[in-house]
Amino acid sequence: MKTITILSGKGGTGKTTLSASLAVLLAKRKKIVVADCDADAPNLGLALGIQEKDFSSWKKVQTNEKAVLDKEKCDGCKKCFEVCNFGAIKWDKEKNKPVFNSFLCEGCGACQLICPNDAIKLVKIDNGKIGFAKSKYGFALVGGQLNIGTTGSGKVVSLIKEKAEKLARNKDIEIILVDSAAGVGCPVIASIQGSDFIIAVTEPTPSALNDLKRALRTVEHFRIPYGIVINKYDLNKEFSKKIERFMQKYNIPLLGRISYDKKFVDALVSLKPAVIYNKKFTKIFQDILKNIFNEL
Numbered sequence: 001m002k003t004i005t006i007l008s009g010k011g012g013t014g015k016t017t018l019s020a021s022l023a024v025l026l027a028k029r030k031k032i033v034v035a036d037c038d039a040d041a042p043n044l045g046l047a048l049g050i051q052e053k054d055f056s057s058w059k060k061v062q063t064n065e066k067a068v069l070d071k072e073k074c075d076g077c078k079k080c081f082e083v084c085n086f087g088a089i090k091w092d093k094e095k096n097k098p099v100f101n102s103f104l105c106e107g108c109g110a111c112q113l114i115c116p117n118d119a120i121k122l123v124k125i126d127n128g129k130i131g132f133a134k135s136k137y138g139f140a141l142v143g144g145q146l147n148i149g150t151t152g153s154g155k156v157v158s159l160i161k162e163k164a165e166k167l168a169r170n171k172d173i174e175i176i177l178v179d180s181a182a183g184v185g186c187p188v189i190a191s192i193q194g195s196d197f198i199i200a201v202t203e204p205t206p207s208a209l210n211d212l213k214r215a216l217r218t219v220e221h222f223r224i225p226y227g228i229v230i231n232k233y234d235l236n237k238e239f240s241k242k243i244e245r246f247m248q249k250y251n252i253p254l255l256g257r258i259s260y261d262k263k264f265v266d267a268l269v270s271l272k273p274a275v276i277y278n279k280k281f282t283k284i285f286q287d288i289l290k291n292i293f294n295e296l
Ligand code: SF4
Pocket: 066, 067, 083, 084, 085, 086, 087, 088, 089, 100, 104, 105, 106, 107, 108, 109, 110, 111, 112
């Protein structure tokens, strides 16, 4: 079983479009499961025509803890207020008691440790959900969502991947295709850990290249082989060449170039993968797939 992860340093580079079309083509050759690890903004399901109601089961997950006060035990010593580095504790002067803001609380536990009266407990909270659905294209999608205003998407991503791996083991799946969160934070690290190959998607803009380089430093830290797809290649050919020179310098394989086409947007609007929406896109993604298998 291999895990291939699609990554982009920033949002809006076409990662979801690429993931959806590669999944459809890959499923024609291999038994696959797809993991949508963008728990902050999951939309791979939509690109595959899967809506929230199509998920056969949603399971609440609790990956975060929040500090809760037992007022009876608190004597107002103020130590918790002084130790919190996240501004999650305000001081009620009238009552001489701390007031905890659960949105700001990171669950670090410092206040609990310092409280001399055992007046603070960390309690688990529902901060997201994970589930799975069958796509029309012969594979299952495992996905998740972080609750609005909560943190801990990295841990939610780990649970999504665990679920996908369990499904893969039970169903003799050959490839887990992971659509990573964008950026370089915890959810990205959780997305790429354990991958056998990374497909990094970028577009020809300075900000995209800059963010891509940052994301690749994380990939290199884990010593995972990778290649790059340049999306919207023709929108700024000069800058695309600059990206290719950077790739040549560091011996990074070019997996494919995708030209800008408004029909990619139309496909997303129609809730269809590009290769289903318009057959003319099939060759582009088939060639990318071929290049990926050459590198695996
Ligand atoms: S658990 Fe950490 S972040 Fe939350 S209130 Fe206590 S000290 Fe502040």
